[in-house]
Amino acid sequence: MIGLSDVDLPAGWARARLGDLGKYTNGRGFRKSEWSDTGRPIIRIQNLTGSAASFNYYAGNLEERHTVRAGDLLVSWAATLGAYLWRGPEAALNQHIFKVEPFIDRDFLRYLIDYKIQEILAAAHGSGMVHITRSRFDELPAAIPPLAEQHRIVEALEHHLSRLEAAMRAAAGAKRRLKPFSASVLDRTVLGTFTISAASSPSDASHHLLDGFASKRFDYAALPSLPVGWFWRRSSDVCEFICSGSTPAAHLMHPGNGDVPFLKVYNITQDGRVDFTNKPTYIDRETHEHPLKRSRVRPGDVLTNIVGPPLGKTAVVPDLHPEWNMNQAIVAFRAGPDVHPEWLALALRSPFILGMLQKTAKATAGQFNIALSTCRELPLPVPPMNEQLDLVARSAELLEVTRRSASQLALISLRSRHLRQAILRQAFAGKLVPQNPSDEPASVLLDQISARDGKTKRSTRHPRKTAAVRAASPPPSMPSIPAPTNAVQQELPL
Structure with a gap:
């Protein structure tokens, strides 16, 4: 990882670049004239982030590399950066989104990409829209654990993050209810529902x-x-x-x-x-x-x-x-x-x-x-002046409760984001689950990936193949991934 020397890596871990951990295929640019009312939905970035629920559709023939199926790992790399698992029907992939064929554990890679993206966003200092070039994405450094430990880390992450995300959903639901409550207080006060004379x-x-x-x-x-x-x-x-x-x-x-x-x-x-x-x-x-x-x-x-x-x-x-x-x-x-x-x-x-x-x-x-x-x-x-003063005081108390609640919920949301990043940081520093000396070292897995991708040893760092050469080569097959074993998890305070 950044800032760590090889001697600081946990036992069995090895260094890699993000671009070496999967095959990343960019989506296709669809013209408006190709949009249809039927066919495959076209996945745009806003469909991944949830900012838009509607889809455009494509009814033409689609190359396999631009076809997305349930369970595929997708990465948006322009405007809004993020890693997502597609859970919808068979779809067409729009440009500025990578479809990823993982060479390591799919969910480990998803969490790793998400963590690296947050590092990029933090370094951008809130500059608004962020775009990451393919070369910069490929060169992002990462520390990779043995495959068996990847499975254990994913199990631990899903345990901790599912609890954290449930708490965040509850906080978001409470925040959504504050606005109608405040609106009700204001209307009932101003239209006289709260007054004694309203009886x-x-x-x-x-x-x-x-x-x-x-x-x-x-x-x-x-x-x-x-x-x-x-x-x-x-x-x-x-x-x-x-x-x-x-x-x-x-x-x-x-x-x-x-x-x-x-x-x-x-x-x-x-x-x-x-x-x-x-x-x-x-x-x-x-x-x-x-x-x-x-x-x-x-x-x-x-x-x-x-x-x-x-x-x-x-x-x-x-x-x-x-x-x-x-x-x-x-x-x-x-x-x-x-x-x-x-x-x-x-x-x-x-x-x-x-x-x-x-x-x-x-x-x-x-x-x-x-x-x-x-x-x-x-x-x-x-209303009469004495009722105005009484209702102003009563409504102020109720509105202050909502203001404090909104402030607390905003703090909870901020802390939750920081805690999520802290959990990921622990995971990718080798501190979330214990190492097992019997695990096959990650260097073996990375050498297998390098060999299957037509490269020499990882340490030589020869230039990557051109797009034309890579297109002519058969896609690398996934390494055999054994089923997860029982993981020993470190309990984190949530």
């Missing part, structure tokens, strides 16, 4: 303050009834002002420091906070008080974005600074005497209220925009 019949009088008003964007008459003492009000009637932001010339914005903090959509979090630690931008006092005078905001103002996706990120401006400014993708609502800022923020975060706004959004080139005039006509439920 009585809903009041038809809750609409009467909208009588005489008409809107092309909202059907005021179709709004649900609210508890007794609650009323639907237009946002412009309960806010001192509602205005959108502005964006100055680029040279007037200063990253990191300046006179007045300038808010952008990415500074508003999905859970209802202003996060100015995220790429903070400032403007000078002159810009704040003259060109951007109309987009000044202060602590207690409620912000929501009107350009997305996503739409409806909402937060109350904190008191970290006496004044702020904001860009054109944000609208500020300043609460009047009948509505508390925190209640206003809850209402704007409610899926019911947000849904009404989103239905008015106009799409342009993949971007959704809500008009400022729409925000001023938006109907909002307004």
